[in-house]
Amino acid sequence: MSYKFWWCETATRGKGNPCHAPQVRETELRRVITCVLDLDEWDNDAVLEQVRTITISPHRQAVVALENGKVHTITLGEEN
Incomplete structure (x- = not known):
């Protein structure tokens, strides 16, 4: 199974990951937004x-x- 991942915007442009945001699976992000x-x-x-907006912290x-x-602030990986 393949997943799409979401990253810090600057990381997607090849400029590193200055916000130190983790990769987030699209399926996890969709679950969070559907819940919110x-x-x-x-x-x-x-x-x-x-x-x-959606902001992911380190x-x-x-x-x-x-x-x-x-x-809404949600800790990823926790069931809501």
Whole structure:
């Protein structure tokens, strides 16, 4: 099985990984976002409409900022 991974933006441009963000499997990121948005399944339109930014810290915390101003912090790898 192959996975897509998400990285620090500068790392994807060949400029190193100055934020020291870990690789995050797309499946894990989708699970987190689906949970934050209280969706039964992944919905591209809902994600594009509701998510402003996603930031991953070196300590594997995902900070999801929504368009409505709410901010959710989730530790990756933990079941929510």
